[in-house]
Amino acid sequence: MLDQALQYLENETDSLKCFGWDAVLRGVANEKVILDCITGDLRKLNQQSQLEVPDKLPAKTKRSKEVLVPTEPNESITIMQTCRQFLSQIGFLSAESRKQFFVLENGEPMIQQLKSLDKLRAREVYSASIVYVGPGQEDSNQIVRNTQGSPLYEEFVKGMGWLVDLNSHNGFSGSLVKKNPLHGSQVPYFADSSREMIFHTNTMMPSELTHDQLEERIKILHSDAVHIVWSEHNRDYKPNSLSSDVVETQIIVYPLPDGLFRIQVERKERIPFFGPLMDGMVVGKSILCPLVRQTAINALRRNQAASSTLGVQKPFKMRANSIKEIIHIRM
Numbered sequence: 001m002l003d004q005a006l007q008y009l010e011n012e013t014d015s016l017k018c019f020g021w022d023a024v025l026r027g028v029a030n031e032k033v034i035l036d037c038i039t040g041d042l043r044k045l046n047q048q049s050q051l052e053v054p055d056k057l058p059a060k061t062k063r064s065k066e067v068l069v070p071t072e073p074n075e076s077i078t079i080m081q082t083c084r085q086f087l088s089q090i091g092f093l094s095a096e097s098r099k100q101f102f103v104l105e106n107g108e109p110m111i112q113q114l115k116s117l118d119k120l121r122a123r124e125v126y127s128a129s130i131v132y133v134g135p136g137q138e139d140s141n142q143i144v145r146n147t148q149g150s151p152l153y154e155e156f157v158k159g160m161g162w163l164v165d166l167n168s169h170n171g172f173s174g175s176l177v178k179k180n181p182l183h184g185s186q187v188p189y190f191a192d193s194s195r196e197m198i199f200h201t202n203t204m205m206p207s208e209l210t211h212d213q214l215e216e217r218i219k220i221l222h223s224d225a226v227h228i229v230w231s232e233h234n235r236d237y238k239p240n241s242l243s244s245d246v247v248e249t250q251i252i253v254y255p256l257p258d259g260l261f262r263i264q265v266e267r268k269e270r271i272p273f274f275g276p277l278m279d280g281m282v283v284g285k286s287i288l289c290p291l292v293r294q295t296a297i298n299a300l301r302r303n304q305a306a307s308s309t310l311g312v313q314k315p316f317k318m319r320a321n322s323i324k325e326i327i328h329i330r331m
Helices: 002-010 021-025 031-052 079-089 108-119 140-144 151-160 211-222 285-307 315-330
Strands: 124-133 162-165 186-191 195-201 226-231 249-255 261-267
Touching (some): 151 195, 151 226, 195 285, 249 285, 261 285
Antiparallel strands (some): 162 186
C-alpha cells in the first residue's frame, strides 16, 4: 500500500486528486513543500515496514517440519490481577457497578464461613437403600447378609444408576465412607443437572461380617428414609422386617412370571401420597427403573416436607441465604 501511495504522489497530475488533497491544499502557500514532507514521511514508513516484515516463509515442504511451541504463561501475573480481570470482563468494575461493591471484614471467621459456603451442594442430594430378599428369607440377619441376588435383580440395580468406584467418587456418597472395607468398593449412583442420588445396596458390601460389622451394615440401611425392596419370596414382604424409626417409606418390587413387576408401597401415615408408582400397580421392565427411582425421590421430598417447617429447600436458595448471612455479619 505504501508503494502505491508513493507512486501516486510522484505523479504530478494525479498526486493531489487521488487522495482528495487538491481541495485541502488549494490556495495554501508552499503546497509543494507540504507535499514533499508528506512524501518523505511515507518513504520512511515504507522503509520501516520493510525492516519489520519477517523473512519469507519456508517452502511448503519445510513448513510441515516446523513445531509450534506455545508461549510460556506470564508468571508475574498475580491472583489479584486475574480476579480483577475477571471482574472487569463480566462488567462488575464499571462505574455503575462499583457502587454495589462493599468491603467485608476479613479474618479466620470469614474464611470458615466461606468454606462452609463451598461445602453447600449445588444439586439436591438423596439416598435410598436397595435390599434383596431371596426365596424363603424371613430373618433380617439373612436379608442383610445377602451378597448377591438373581440375574434379574442385578440388572435392576444397574438400571437404577451407574456403578461408580467409591474410593475415587467425588460426588454425593450418602452414609458411605471412602476406603472403608465394610462399605464396599462399588455403589450405584445417579445424577442429572439438578439431582444426585446414591443407593446403599446390601449385596455390594462384604460378606464375611462379625456381629459388630453386621450392626454397622444395618445402621447404614436404617439411615435411609426410603427402602427399595426387591422380593423373590413366595409371599408378600413384611414391612417390619427391616423397620426402624428412620424408615418412612418402602417401595417393594415383585417380579412376576409373565415378565411384569408388581409394586407395593408402604408409607407411614404422616407421609402424604406421592407417585408416580402407586400401591398395586403392575409395570413393564423397560420403565421399571426410572419409575422406581422417581418414586423414591418424591417420597424423600415428601418426608423432608413433613419433617421440616421450612419444607423442601432448593440448594440455590440455601446458598443465597448463606451469602446474605455472611454479608450481614461481616459488613
